[in-house]
Amino acid sequence: MRLKYVLSEVAVGLWRNVTMTIAMIITMAVSLTLLGASVLLYLQVNHMREVYYEKVEVTIFLKAQDTTQSQKDVIEADLKQDPLVETYDFETKQEAYDRFREIYANAPDLTDLTKPESLPESFRVKLKNPDSFDAFKEKYQRYVGAEGVDTIVDQKKLVEKVFSVLGSLQTLALIIAIVQGVAALMLVINTIQVAAYSKRREVAVMKLVGASNWFIQAPFVLEAVAAGFIGAVIAYGTLVLAKIYVFDGALEPLTAVLTPVPWFNVHMMLPLLAGAGALVSSITGWFALRFYIRV
Amino acid sequence: MIALEHVTKTYPKAQRPSLNDVSVSIEKGEFVFFIGPSGSGKSTMVKLLLREIQPTKGKILVNNREVGNMRSWRIPNFRRSIGCVFQDFRLLPNRTAYENVAFALEVIGKTQAVARRVVPEVLELVGLGGKEHRYPQELSGGEQQRVAVARAFVNRPLILLADEPTGNLDPDTSIEIMRLLDRINRTGTTVVMVTHDSNIVNQMRRRVVEIEGGKIVRDQPRGVYG
Numbered sequence: 433m434r435l436k437y438v439l440s441e442v443a444v445g446l447w448r449n450v451t452m453t454i455a456m457i458i459t460m461a462v463s464l465t466l467l468g469a470s471v472l473l474y475l476q477v478n479h480m481r482e483v484y485y486e487k488v489e490v491t492i493f494l495k496a497q498d499t500t501q502s503q504k505d506v507i508e509a510d511l512k513q514d515p516l517v518e519t520y521d522f523e524t525k526q527e528a529y530d531r532f533r534e535i536y537a538n539a540p541d542l543t544d545l546t547k548p549e550s551l552p553e554s555f556r557v558k559l560k561n562p563d564s565f566d567a568f569k570e571k572y573q574r575y576v577g578a579e580g581v582d583t584i585v586d587q588k589k590l591v592e593k594v595f596s597v598l599g600s601l602q603t604l605a606l607i608i609a610i611v612q613g614v615a616a617l618m619l620v621i622n623t624i625q626v627a628a629y630s631k632r633r634e635v636a637v638m639k640l641v642g643a644s645n646w647f648i649q650a651p652f653v654l655e656a657v658a659a660g661f662i663g664a665v666i667a668y669g670t671l672v673l674a675k676i677y678v679f680d681g682a683l684e685p686l687t688a689v690l691t692p693v694p695w696f697n698v699h700m701m702l703p704l705l706a707g708a709g710a711l712v713s714s715i716t717g718w719f720a721l722r723f724y725i726r727v
Numbered sequence: 728m729i730a731l732e733h734v735t736k737t738y739p740k741a742q743r744p745s746l747n748d749v750s751v752s753i754e755k756g757e758f759v760f761f762i763g764p765s766g767s768g769k770s771t772m773v774k775l776l777l778r779e780i781q782p783t784k785g786k787i788l789v790n791n792r793e794v795g796n797m798r799s800w801r802i803p804n805f806r807r808s809i810g811c812v813f814q815d816f817r818l819l820p821n822r823t824a825y826e827n828v829a830f831a832l833e834v835i836g837k838t839q840a841v842a843r844r845v846v847p848e849v850l851e852l853v854g855l856g857g858k859e860h861r862y863p864q865e866l867s868g869g870e871q872q873r874v875a876v877a878r879a880f881v882n883r884p885l886i887l888l889a890d891e892p893t894g895n896l897d898p899d900t901s902i903e904i905m906r907l908l909d910r911i912n913r914t915g916t917t918v919v920m921v922t923h924d925s926n927i928v929n930q931m932r933r934r935v936v937e938i939e940g941g942k943i944v945r946d947q948p949r950g951v952y953g
Contacts, residue, residue: 437833633819634830640777640817641882642806643834645799 441651442658445627452626453659456619460663463612464709465670468701470605472671472693477598480691485562488587492555492572499553499580507575511555516568521556525549552582562588613712616663620656620713621720627652628724649721656717660709667709668702728917729753729776729886734785736771744783745771747941753919755885758912760928761921762952763938769921772938773890776919777809778802790885807835810879810887810916814894816871818863824850824874825859831878845881853877853907869900873907880911887911889920893927901927925952 446453492507504522511520523531529548536542559568565586575581628635638648679693730752737744746768753759761769774780775787778794787794790808797805818827828849829842850859853873863871872892879887889908893901905927912918922928928935928951935950936943 633817637817637819637830637878638834639803640806640811641831641835641878642803644803644836647834647836 438647438650438654442654445631445651445655446658448630449623449626452619452623453655456616456623456656456659457663457666459612459616459619460660460709460713461666461670463609463616464664464667464705466605466609466612467708468667468671468705469674470602470609471701471704472697473598473602473605475697476691476693477595477602480598481595483691484591485588488562488591490557490559490565490568491585491587492557492575493582493585494553494555495580495582503575503580504553507555507572507581510572511557514568514571516559516561516564516571517557518560519558523554523556525551525553528552528554565589617712617716620659620716623659624652624656624717624720625724627655628721649718652721653714653717656713657710660713661706664702664706664709667705671698671701728755728757728790729919730786730788731772731775732786732788734775734782734787736768736775736780737783744941746775746782746938748785749938749941749943751936751943751946753917755917756912756915758909758918758931758933759920760931760933760935760950761919761938762923762928762935764923767938768941769938770890773888773921776886776888777811778805803835807882808885810882810884812872812875812879812887812889812892814891816863816868816875816895818871818874818878820863823860823862824855824866824870824877827863827874828878828881831881835882846877849877849881850874852880852910854903867900868896869903872896872900872904876904876907876911880916884916886917886919889918889922891922891924892920893922893924898926902930905931923952928952 494504508520508522511517525548528551529546532546532551533543557568559565565588569584569586572581572584576584635648675693675695675698679690683690732750734746734749735744736746749768749772761772763769771780775782776789776794778797782795785795789805792805794805819830822830825846828846829839832842832845833839847856847859850856853876855870855873855877858866858870861870863874866874872895876892887908892908893904896904901924908918908920909931932949932951935945935947935952937945937950937953
């Protein structure tokens with residue numbers, strides 16, 4: 433009986449103030465979508481980091497001309513006994529050219545104009561610890577210029593740039609999620625106050641005859657929780673659509689770079705967002721009532 | 728049953744206290760009138776007994792429970808032992824007489840089965856048999872107050888607090904309500920009634936406690952109004 437009473441009160445309450453309810457659900461949904469997107473991005477960046485750090489290497493580019501075999505031997509001898517180095521590979525001009533053709537396969541004009549001779553030879557070095565690039569660079573800096581080395585490039589630094597772009601996207605999504613979230617909470621407070629006002633007679637009688645506080649407050653709080661939950665479901669739906677049409681759709685050619693977003697992560701957002709939406713709106717609702725319905 | 732010991736209540740920002748060092752004690756089963764002019768402190772007394780407000784000083788005992796410093800989560804349960812009737816009835820306009828009384832039971836967790844058994848009984852007791860399904864606006868003032876009394880009494884409280892229950896009623900209807908309160912008093916319920924209806928006080932010849940300027944100026948066992 434009590435459950436039935438509470439649930440019907442919730443339904444009536446949400447319907448009575450339907451425009452406000454819709455506004456509350458929409459802001460809640462936008463906020464939670466961005467929160468979910470932010471979490472997904474965070475997971476994605478972490479995943480990409482693992483994948484890329486596995487692959488990144490340091491490249492010592494030799495000058496395209498005038499590098500002698502003895503210079504190469506000196507560098508190679510150094511690399512061989514360097515404790516920072518896990519493995520290394522020497523890339524000849526021909527190998528560099530093959531790779532170049534592969535990368536720019538869809539730009540035949542460019543590849544036709546380029547000859548193997550114009551590409552530099554290089555040492556491809558895999559470090560034991562991808563973070564030790566600075567120490568590595570310091571050691572080999574002395575070869576740059578005179579000893580036939582052109583530049584020393586850390587791929588990790590390039591990858592980091594991509595990550596920092598993704599990271600700022602994530603922060604941006606999080607900030608908008610918080611701003612929208614604050615707006616959503618204001619709407620929750622307002623909705624609850626309107627609901628409490630429209631039921632002030634009932635509330636007065638309930639207090640008079642000694643209804644317990646939770647019994648008086650539960651319908652109002654549950655209204656907010658229901659709105660938060662519906663908002664979370666909408667947000668989840670939006671993320672699913674984003675996965676299907678954006679990541680697996682429009683951005684599909686980029687998945688090689690971006691690594692695919694796993695379905696598991698997307699599905700994980702439903703309980704996470706529903707929990708966050710329901711929890712935050714119930715706490716807010718409860719606080720709003722504390723100020724509005726005094727015993 | 729009810730005991731006030733040196734109770735003082737000063738509202739914030741007020742110059743002088745609404746109740747000033749008031750001590751009074753009411754036994755189980757008594758019928759007591761609190762009389763006095765407007766602003767004398769009668770309503771403050773009612774609010775204190777319901778724990779709507781807390782005393783500035785002193786002790787208030789209701790049903791052997793210290794009310795003054797009661798924790799707020801205990802208040803709902805405490806109020807179940809007190810029935811309350813007001814001048815403005817405080818009925819829910821969108822509910823019938825039956826539903827108004829049943830509402831008071833349902834919100835304290837009683838089942839509808841209990842309500843179906845108890846509500847017709849108490850409506851019969853207050854003389855509203857046959858009018859269970861009328862809405863408040865379809866009832867006269869006296870009948871509405873009877874619904875309010877039924878709602879206050881349905882839970883069989885130990886104390887019935889009536890704050891100017893006849894304030895909105897004509898003299899004849901007032902007397903009917905008084906008969907009803909008298910009947911409830913005879914079941915053993917302590918009745919505390921705040922009023923300035925001199926006719927009624929003079930007719931009933933019950934204990935009269937007169938308050939003026941926040942102090943008790945008279946306490947007579949079978950008193951009259953002034």
